[in-house]
Amino acid sequence: MSQSTPSAIVVGAGVVGLCAAWSLARRGxxxxxxxxxxxxxxxxASxxxxxxxxxxxxxxxxxxxxxxAYAAWEALWADLPGGGTRYYHARGVLTLSRGEGDWGDRARAAMDVAGQPYERLAPGEIAARFAHLEPSNVTYGFLSKGGCLMANHILTDLAERLRGQGATILEQSPVAAIDAEAGEVSLADGRRLSADVVVLAGGVGAQALAxxxxxxxxxxxxxILYADPPEDLAEAWATAPAWTDLGGDGDLWGLPPVEGLPLKLGCGAFGIPNPDPEDRTMRAEEMQRMLDAYRGHFRGIERFRIRWGQANHFTCAPEDRFVLRRRARLWAVxxxxxxxxxxxxxxxxxxxxxALGEVSEAEAARRMAARPA
Ligand SMILES: Cc1cc2nc3c(=O)[nH]c(=O)nc-3n(C[C@H](O)[C@H](O)[C@H](O)COP(=O)(O)OP(=O)(O)OC[C@H]3O[C@@H](n4cnc5c(N)ncnc54)[C@H](O)[C@@H]3O)c2cc1C
Structure with a gap:
């Protein structure tokens, strides 16, 4: 690696690639x-x-x-033009449990182990504070820090900031191959680039390259489904927190209305492994199924108005952990x-x-996989 100014190529401009690029640029x-x-x-996916x-x-x-993770975002946002409020809405996150050992209960136990703060809520308090919920069969809930990261604002401003710092961003430039030993990246149009380090952050496209x-x-x-609640519940939704799991086996998560957007409904159980890469439309029956999954959880769900649905793909690794692996000059993440x-x-x-040798590969991989030291 050249001592004065190391060079780096980052393949993929999702959140991981752009943030890695920003962190590499910050290190010179x-x-x-x-x-x-x-x-x-x-x-x-980003x-x-x-x-x-x-x-x-x-x-x-x-x-x-x-x-x-919060500290890293704050450092990054301090370098972007919008300030924190363009990138983050702190609405809090509500998690409910319907019984011992369900996801919500395990998440509360993990908060205790990790020493993270939260506010525990009895069923009566949940009903009193959150008029948009139908908290039947809930044994308890907890409210903790969290909210909405404004993803596209972050990506757009980060790319702009990188360009302003002298980084090059090549769009419409699919990578066809990477030579890990040479640090060489071949583009589909025949161009070749080389650098001291190559970071592969290609999301679902990464595996084909390494x-x-x-x-x-x-x-x-x-x-995911974007929808408007009925008008009589709009006020309750205006201050509602985000949610991750509403108890039992539902695997329901989502975001309240922010910045004039409709609320966003998700359900982890609706994921399909190894999909057709072109299958990126949410079908009408999937939209209805999403609303049905929220029956008994959100008041007036039968009167919610669908705005639009989205289908997208993300990349899974064993145990849902993050991976960082190296061969020669190539770092695949x-x-x-x-x-x-x-x-x-x-x-x-x-x-x-x-990638710049400040920490070992093993240490960085351990941290990213969130495994104990
Ligand atoms: C619907 C949905 C909801 C989600 N909700 C949440 C959530 O609420 N909270 C949360 O923390 N996470 C959530 N996630 C997960 C999160 O979005 C991803 O973990 C994250 O965005 C992954 O970022 P990435 O940079 O690794 O991948 P990506 O964002 O996929 O970026 C990879 C980039 O590489 C490019 N690329 C691929 N192949 C090539 C190639 N050959 N040449 C050049 N470029 C290439 C792609 O075009 C893409 O831009 C969600 C994901 C989805 C799909």
Whole structure:
């Protein structure tokens, strides 16, 4: 690696690639980002109005790591033109439990292990404070830090900031191959680039470029539904928190209305592994199924008005952990498994620190996988 100004190529301009590029540039590297589409690219897992950030995790490792994740975002936002409010709406996150050992209960236990603060709520308090909910059969809930990360604002402003710092961002430039030993990246149009380090953050496209390093990843299709609540509940929704799991086996999560957007309904159980790469439309029956999944949880769900649905793909790794693997000059990263946006700034820091030799590969990989030291 050249001592004075190391050079780096980042393949993929999703949240992980752009944050890694920012962290590499901050450390003095000359950075080129190569993206097959645009920034933000609609096929990227990172592309949407918003993504949830939450402390509430059933895994104590990722739960504990959220403190560092917030600190990394704050450092990044301080360098962007919009200030924190353009990038984050702190609405809090509500988690409910319907019985011992369900996801909500395990998430509360993980908060205890990780030493993260939360407010425990009895069923009566939940009913009194959240008029948009139908909290039947709920044994307890808890409210913790979190809210909406404005994903597309973050991606757009981050790319602009990188350009302003002298980084090159090549859009509409699909990468065809990477030579890890030479640090060479071949584009589909025949151009070749080389650098001291290459970071592969290609999301669902990464495995094809480094099958030996990332043999165990797979894609998952998921759907989300944007909808408006009935008018008589609009006031209750205006201050409602985000939610991650409403108790039992529902795997329901979503975001309240912010910035004039409709609310966003998700359900982890609706994911489909190894989808057709072109299957990116949410079908009418999937929209209805989403609303049905919320019956008994949200008041007036039968009167919600569908605005639009989205289908997108993300990349899974074993145990839903993040992976960072190296061969020669190539660093392949997958910090996704459907929960990676919130860690984007922190993942970028970890990747950059490892790629520039500040921390060992093993240490960076351990941190990203949220495994104990
Ligand atoms: C519907 C949905 C909801 C989600 N909700 C949340 C949430 O609420 N909170 C949360 O934290 N996470 C959430 N996630 C997960 C989160 O969005 C992802 O973990 C994160 O965005 C992954 O970022 P990435 O940069 O690794 O991948 P991506 O965003 O997919 O970026 C990869 C980039 O690489 C590019 N690329 C691929 N192949 C090539 C190639 N050959 N050449 C050049 N470029 C290439 C792609 O075009 C893309 O832009 C959600 C994901 C989805 C799909």
């Amino acid at each position: 590297a000359a950075v080129t980002v190569v993206e097959r589409g645009s920034v933000p690219e609609p096929r990227a 592309c949407d109005h918003h993504r949830m950030i939450r402390l509430s995790y059933a895994d104590p490792g990722y739960c504990a790591r959220m403190s560092e 099958p030996d390093l990332l043999p165990d990843l797979w894609a998952r299709r998921t759907v 997958s910090a996704d498994s459907g929960h990676g946006f919130k860690f984007g700034a922190l993942s970028g820091e970890d990747v950059a620190a490892a």
